Amino acid sequence: MRPSLRCFQSFDHHVARQKGISFIGLGRMGSEMAFNLFSKRIAEVNDSHFVVCDAFQQNAVSFCTNFKEQFPGAKVSIAQSPQEAVLASEVVVTMLPSSPQVKEVYSQANGIIPALKQLSPAQSTLCIDSTTLDVDVARSVALDVIETGAQMVDAPVSGGVTGAKAGTLSFLVGGKEYAFKTASPILAHMGKRIIYCGPSGAGLAAKICNNMVLGVEQIVIAEAMLLGQRLGLDPAVLAGVINSSTGACWSSSVNNPVPGALPEASPPCERDYDGGFATALMLKDMGLATDVGKSSGSPLPLGEAAETIYKHILEKEPELSRKDFSSVYRYLRKVAEGGKSLRLGEVSS
Ligand code: NAD
DSSP: OOOOGGGGTTSOHHHHHHTEEEEEOOSHHHHHHHHHHHHHHHHHSTTOEEEEEOSSHHHHHHHHHHHHHHSTTOEEEEOSSHHHHHHHOSEEEEOOSSHHHHHHHHHSTTSHHHHHHHSTTGGGOEEEEOOOOOHHHHHHHHHHHHHTTOEEEEOOEESHHHHHHHTOEEEEEESOHHHHHHHHHHHTTTEEEEEEEESTTHHHHHHHHHHHHHHHHHHHHHHHHHHHHHTTOOHHHHHHHHHTSTTOOHHHHTSOSSTTSSTTOOOGGGGTTOSSSBHHHHHHHHHHHHHHHHHHTOOOHHHHHHHHHHHHHHHHOGGGGGSBGGGHHHHHHHHHHTTOOOOGGGSOO
């Protein structure tokens, strides 16, 4: 039988909604976050139930199968639309790729906002969007949600798939303070640090600034690690020097792009750059930064250069798109080994 939300039909909907949590977007991050959230909530609230929803139905089915294997008595169902997910639960978490998907899930005819308009009272509903997306789109969606009487926070995350799995993410939260207070216990089931950044969109603004730093750093660490080896340095020695000197940063000490450079660790480069944070997502985040840089009149010479480099790499080697963004090193090494120079001018704008 295809799992569906129909199993809720015998419930008192108001009581059921109070105890429900819906999670929309069960990709690399969302599936791990939902697992932690649901498993900790079971221990906390009697008779809690969970609803999952994904445009790719198989993701929802796999999640339910996996969760029920670990928690055989758990009530977890699949919603066929975001509307069904909201009608079933007072807390709705979304973890989607970017702005177009958030607009669709919240605003489409069978989306979250039309469903909130059907609910009375909608004010008992809390929407948490953890997607990394455009600040203006997030603010506009939050305004529409709040207009229905519901609460909403933007709560993008830092910590990657490893942090999502371990439940140690950092949440950067934007929204009204009372919405932040309502969201905090839910976020605490998925992360360790929950930082209030300011009004709606502030969590995203902080996230975008942080990721611009990360995107730039990962490129310069790739450059330095390649340069050092060509000057005869052992990668583990060079990484050790950088990690204990003024060049120290996460891109070198945790996500070092050179196999063997961190003998005690296992960054994505040890698995041919599988897992980690996809280069395509980093390019998206650099684009979010440069767009907001332009609209706010803030010059971003390094941010723009880094965006151009990631764009160039994905045009030249599309298969790196799903690999960890530290694979920029693999590309630079290939260019160097081919005796070529980087021809960034070839990138289409
Ligand atoms: P992902 O592509 O693996 O997952 C996105 C999920 O959303 C997929 O399961 C997809 O099927 C689903 N989806 C897409 N459109 C949908 C729709 N209209 N309705 C319902 N479901 C839909 O992405 P991810 O790696 O999990 O990242 C999610 C977000 O988190 C992104 O904004 C990303 O920038 C951010 N993020 C990712 C990482 C990371 O390391 N992967 C780290 C920090 C932040």
